[in-house]
Amino acid sequence: xxxxxxxxxxxxxxxxxxxxxxxxxxxxxxxxxxxxxxxxxxxxxxxxxxxxxxxxxxxxxxxxxxxxxxxxxxxxxxxxxxxxxxxxxxxxxxxxxxxxxxxxxxxxxxxxxxxxxxxxxxxxxxxxxxxxxxxxxxxxxxxxxxxxxxxxxxxxxxxxxxxxxxxxxxxxxxxxxxxxxxxxxxxxxxxxxxxxxxxxxxxxxxxxxxxxxxxxxxxxxxxxxxxxxxxxxxxxxxxxxxxxxxxxxxxxxxxxxxxxxxxxxxxxxxxxxxxxxxxxxxxxxxxxxxxxxxxxxxxxxxxxxxxxxxxxxxxxxxxxxxxxxxxxxxxxxxxxxxxxxxxxxxxxxxxxxxxxxxxxxxxxxxxxxxxxxxxxxxxxxxxxxxxxxxxxxxxxxxxxxxxxxxxxxxxxxxxxxxxxxxxxxxxxxxxxxxxxxxxxxxxxxxxxxxxxxxxxxxxxxxxxxxxxx
Numbered sequence: 394x395x396x397x398x399x400x401x402x403x404x405x406x407x408x409x410x411x412x413x414x415x416x417x418x419x420x421x422x423x424x425x426x427x428x429x430x431x432x433x434x435x436x437x438x439x440x441x442x443x444x445x446x447x448x449x450x451x452x453x454x455x456x457x458x459x460x461x462x463x464x465x466x467x468x469x470x471x472x473x474x475x476x477x478x479x480x481x482x483x484x485x486x487x488x489x490x491x492x493x494x495x496x497x498x499x500x501x502x503x504x505x506x507x508x509x510x511x512x513x514x515x516x517x518x519x520x521x522x523x524x525x526x527x528x529x530x531x532x533x534x535x536x537x538x539x540x541x542x543x544x545x546x547x548x549x550x551x552x553x554x555x556x557x558x559x560x561x562x563x564x565x566x567x568x569x570x571x572x573x574x575x576x577x578x579x580x581x582x583x584x585x586x587x588x589x590x591x592x593x594x595x596x597x598x599x600x601x602x603x604x605x606x607x608x609x610x611x612x613x614x615x616x617x618x619x620x621x622x623x624x625x626x627x628x629x630x631x632x633x634x635x636x637x638x639x640x641x642x643x644x645x646x647x648x649x650x651x652x653x654x655x656x657x658x659x660x661x662x663x664x665x666x667x668x669x670x671x672x673x674x675x676x677x678x679x680x681x682x683x684x685x686x687x688x689x690x691x692x693x694x695x696x697x698x699x700x701x702x703x704x705x706x707x708x709x710x711x712x713x714x715x716x717x718x719x720x721x722x723x724x725x726x727x728x729x730x731x732x733x734x735x736x737x738x739x740x741x742x743x744x745x746x747x748x749x750x751x752x753x754x755x756x757x758x759x760x761x762x763x764x765x766x767x768x769x770x771x772x773x774x775x776x777x778x779x780x781x782x783x784x785x786x787x788x789x790x791x792x793x794x795x796x797x798x799x800x801x802x803x804x805x806x807x808x809x810x811x812x813x814x815x816x817x818x819x820x821x822x823x824x825x826x827x828x829x830x831x832x833x834x835x836x837x838x839x840x841x842x843x844x845x846x847x848x849x850x851x852x853x854x855x856x857x858x859x860x861x862x
Contacts, residue, residue, distance in 0.1 A: 444741030448694040452624045455701040456535025456689030460523040462498040471804040474812035479666035494658040496665035498682030498788030518560035519642035523685035524592035535689040549633040551604030552593040555615040557792030560587040604632040612847030616795025621710035633695040638687035638796035670816035671754035671782040672824045679755040682788025686796025708856040709740030715850030726767030736854035749841040751802045754782035781829040782814040795845035
């Protein structure tokens, strides 16, 4: 999440096994312009690396679940994105009137009913609740809700949901209790609910999943790191299925104040809905968001055996470090460009096969152009690539960003529609891509990549495509 604002600063058809909603079916019913034959010919002309063919090592996506500023339903979430609706508004969870930034992608009306019992709902940090609800909804999407989960071998099913900040509300409340009332008034849940691994742990405890279980915390690259690690557990034969993604709930006074202190946030208080404007010349920082995004990832062999609804395929990923600065991106883009190259190598994909990028694109002065420059190093011909910014509508959800953006990427693959990058008023000349500016577009996705970068120079890229048997 390179954000510090300093003066120095295959064309594949939708999966036939996936049932579309009526709205989606209406959207893709008409014949869409396709460049499938072009991509097949172009790909054939390039000696692409060989993709994985072993059904025990191919990793497919069979379920998606989320908690977002647009609600907890995946289809409704993507409909809002396609409509170009902004989820950014003034913060009213606490008095933000004295902060220089007073808005964000605050979730309202969240309910865990049916997923978390009342006692735990009252005790748990929102970061944990978002994780549990998104994870269980992902399982429902994968036809593993309720007793159906007992049909799989739970010893070979794991959970890897990370977070950048952890249980920040519980932590903040604990510190306040210590200062104001002494150590005896600290809740016994302070440590368990604040540490970053507890989301994965509680989800596994609730569901009885005994496979690999931990969290990864690499700031805003967290979710993609989790996808990458989860897929490798499956490829190495250590798990048949993994719940993977990210969760975050940092829109509280200490979270907002911390990013204000970093000079990272937009201060466009007079017009919050247009504040997140990636690649626009007048961008002035990112907008905080929150939520959770979780994928059900399975080996193809396991998914076929249980008759799973296969949505898309995870082709590969990569992670690395800029080794340069805590918050600023490398000026030469080497970390990001090499991460993209390693992702394509892991996926068995040539650059020419990629025609959609869900960008990190946080709306920061340095980060947006650094990512674009790195992308140009890898993709010499950008004329066929469309690139968009989910954060323009939901804000930057920190450790959960990659999870929510992976779901948007998968929905682009299955629907044939790309959501717009909104607030594109005065674009940077260097961004010579089709950024799907302000209005959605039909586009058959051949191979998609999703980028996520975090404080510390953490880079991560994952690749998806439609599933082809």
